[in-house]
Amino acid sequence: MANEAVCIELPRVIKRIYxxxxxxxxxxxxxxxxxxxxxxxxxxxDVFCGITIEEKTxxxxxxxxxxxxxxxxxxxxxxxxxxxxxxxxxLSGTNVIRQSVEADFPLGAVxxxxxxxxxxxxxxxxxxxxx
Numbered sequence: 658m659a660n661e662a663v664c665i666e667l668p669r670v671i672k673r674i675y676x677x678x679x680x681x682x683x684x685x686x687x688x689x690x691x692x693x694x695x696x697x698x699x700x701x702x703d704v705f706c707g708i709t710i711e712e713k714t715x716x717x718x719x720x721x722x723x724x725x726x727x728x729x730x731x732x733x734x735x736x737x738x739x740x741x742x743x744x745x746x747x748l749s750g751t752n753v754i755r756q757s758v759e760a761d762f763p764l765g766a767v768x769x770x771x772x773x774x775x776x777x778x779x780x781x782x783x784x785x786x787x788x
Contacts, residue, residue, distance in 0.1 A: 660733040660752040661685030662708045665782055668728030673721045674706060681715040687732070687752050688724060696724065699748045705768035708785070727785045734775040742774040746783055754783065 662685040675695040676682060688696035689703030696706035707724025734740050735749040740756040747766040749755035757767045772782040 662687055662752065663731040663780075664708075664710075664725070664728060665731055666729035666784075668708075668710065668725035668785070670726040671710060671723050672707060672726055674724055675720055676713065676722050678718060678720050679716060680713075682709055682713040682722060684709055684712045685730075685752075687748065689748060696722075698751060700751055701748070702766065703748045704765055705748055725785065729772065729782050729784050730769075731780050732769075732783045733780050734778060736778040739777055739779070740771045740775040740781065742771060744771045745769070745787070746771055 661683055686709045687699045688706040688709065689699040690706045691697045707726055708730060710723045710725050713719055713722050733753045735753045735755045738755060740746060745757040745767045746754040746769045747757045747761045761767050769783040769785045772784055775781040
């Protein structure tokens, strides 16, 4: 995978979620919800599940992984548009984000705040959570 998130400020809220034993999941992968407490790698405009804090090898017999639900992370903005300083963000593809729009809030898609402005395809700091 590419564009994995990089931890800048350590998370305090970690949750274990279910994942497939068959797939490899690199450290810093942004996961989306795909079922009850189950995550897979983000691939588009998805509902945020967490950012992996450990690496998982394919077929290693593990079916859960720790994900961060807070902290500050360097994440890549999508290549189509920038993000304004303080803008709320949502998933936009595999390990990339975009600025949210009003319709994202009722869907539960908003998961963080941009701590700096971003141009297209730029890596910026994002504080997870809605604070």
